[in-house]
Amino acid sequence: xxxxxxxxxxxxxxxxxxxxxxxxxxxxxxxxxxxxxxxxxxxxxxxxxxxxxxxxxxxxxxxxxxxxxxxxxxxxxxxxxxxxxxxxxxxxxxxxxxxxxxxxxxxxxxxxxxx
Numbered sequence: 001x002x003x004x005x006x007x008x009x010x011x012x013x014x015x016x017x018x019x020x021x022x023x024x025x026x027x028x029x030x031x032x033x034x035x036x037x038x039x040x041x042x043x044x045x046x047x048x049x050x051x052x053x054x055x056x057x058x059x060x061x062x063x064x065x066x067x068x069x070x071x072x073x074x075x076x077x078x079x080x081x082x083x084x085x086x087x088x089x090x091x092x093x094x095x096x097x098x099x100x101x102x103x104x105x106x107x108x109x110x111x112x113x114x115x
Contacts, residue, residue, distance in 0.1 A: 001043070001065055001068070001069065004040070004042070005040055005041070005042050005043065006042060006043065006044065007042050007043065007044030007080055007081075007082060008044070012044070012080070013044055013046075013082060015033070016031050016033040016044070016080050016081075016082045017031060017082065019033055020032050020033035020080070020082070021033075021108070023104050023105075023107050023108040024104065025100060025103055025104050025107070026086065026088050026100075027085070027086055027088045027089040027092060027097065027100045028064075028083055028084065028085060028086060028089060028100060028101060028104050029083070029084040029086065029104075030081060030082070030083050030084075030101075030104045030105065030108060030110075031081065031082040031083075031084075032079055032080075032081055032108055032110055033079065033080045033081075034078065034079055035078055035079060035080050036078060037078070038077070038078045038079075038080075039077065039078075040077055041068075041072075041075055041076065041077050041078070041079050041080070041081060042079075042080045042081070043064070043065075043068055043080075043081045043082070043083060044080070044081070044082040044083070045061050045064055045065075045082075045083055045085075046082065046083070046084045046085070047060050047061055047084075047085040047089075048084075048085075050087060051085055051086070051087050051089065051090050052090045056090050057085075060085045060089050060090065060097070061085075063092070063094050063097040063098070064083055064085070064097065064101065066094065066098075067094075067097060067098040067101050067102075068081075068101075070098065071098075071101075071102065071105075071111070074111045074112060075105065075110060075111060075112075076110045076111075076112055079110060081110075083101070
């Protein structure tokens with residue numbers, strides 16, 4: 001993911017938390033915030049220390065980034081997303097976490113057909 005595809009600043013996270021809509025399942029919480037005039041979606045990741053040690057947290061973040069990279073043609077492009085991993089996300093492998101993220105994004109109606 002490029003730098004312009006990431007949400008990094010605390011102020012941006014807070015804006016998405018306050019103004020965005022949240023959708024969740026057992027493994028992930030996704031906040032979605034519409035941002036007009038944006039060519040590509042941006043994602044911010046949050047994995048608490050309660051989820052696991054550093055190795056586990058970084059693995060979860062890699063899985064989320066790769067899932068979004070593989071689904072980039074289906075995902076609504078003019079949005080900002082913040083993904084919060086819950087404790088159960090630590091037990092998933094890559095394919096299960098991708099499937100779980102797809103489920104949450106379908107519930108949020110943020111997945112569109114491939115362009």
